[in-house]
Amino acid sequence: MAEIRSRLALLSQNLRYRAHVFPLPARSLVSWAEGLGLARGGKTILYTGHLYQLLPYLRVLREREQGLVRGKDWLSRLAPVLNPWINVSRLAILGREERRLQEYYTGVLRGVVKLLRKCGVEPGYLYEKEYYPGTLAYDLGLEGVFELQARRVVRAFREAGVRTIITVDPHSTALLREVYPQLFPDWDFEVRSYLEILFHQGRHLPLRGEEGVYLWHDSCVYVRYLGVVEEPREILKRAGLEIREPRFSREITRCCGGPAETLFPEKAGELARARMEELSTLGPGTVITLCPICHFNLRAVSGPDQRVEDFVRVLRLEE
């Protein structure tokens, strides 16, 4: 019980004082865009929501936090007192495996930009002015700091002259599409997922994919919050790829366990293993995910002969 309290306090403080639930050095959030020549701001921007950048750090950060909140009782009580003064997140150092994952996710984000450009969309980017959307705070009921963060996000959009926001993950998309408009009566931004752009504006693209057997894992948020079911399937079909689907797919897809990762990592692992087991009954093949949290969580429990790939990474553009 004290552990939940301490974790909530740390997350809440980080968001209030550092504008992030897991404050990392700014470079680790924006370096994926190096050399892409993305304009600063503009009417249409790519909004990363920081999930792909954050995930490689998650385990390292959690282990550090566990040292604080799972320590002796006095340490658990002291952690929220110390946290405003000592930012433990900045001390996170990635191991070899996490660096590999960071490169992989950098490839996903760069892949999205490449696909958008081929669709005739040239997005800008807010770089260090891009704020974390506050997803975790919203989900955990940290309403006050969530609203504070949402105001920062919207202010940055307004200052940069943004009209259309292109998202790359389902969680940020759902938050900006369903929750932000309720908070801001003057909300007039258009929120589009890169999947929707690729589906509608990318019909002409010469997409290809690596030959193989693909096992499909739907994201809960895409299918049950946003109704995005057919679009990614159709895109893969255009690329000539066929997928196998488990019994629990589409609107009844099973959760990867990722949302439990912050407070109950053991439960997250159990659910991910159960889902991977279900997918493996379809035979050997590469699991495709659409959400970075799903990718991170399923990959973490995959065996040496199992591959888990992000949707963007299985698509190839014929030159």
Next chain:
Amino acid sequence: MIRLRPEWRKIFEARGRDLDARRCFNCGTCTTLCPLGLKVLPREIFRYALLGAEEKLRENREAIYACLLCRLCEVNCPQGVKITEVIRLLRVYLAEEDLEVRS
């Protein structure tokens, strides 16, 4: 003995938030579908919330925070209860208590 405060939900109503759980008729579809297999989620929790059994809610804090918000229960709820919104509201209540931000 469980102490009940039926007027408890007015905390939410006063903020313009509806504790949508009133429509729940306790069929158990949600509990059967819950990927976490937590027997207390969500219908039993909803009864506590509607009756204002605050102590019971506190006792089940872990289950309330464990919910994945995956909406598997919600899309199959015959009464159309916005289950994840109710869970979020309960978290708001508990988090404010935990962080001592409620006046």
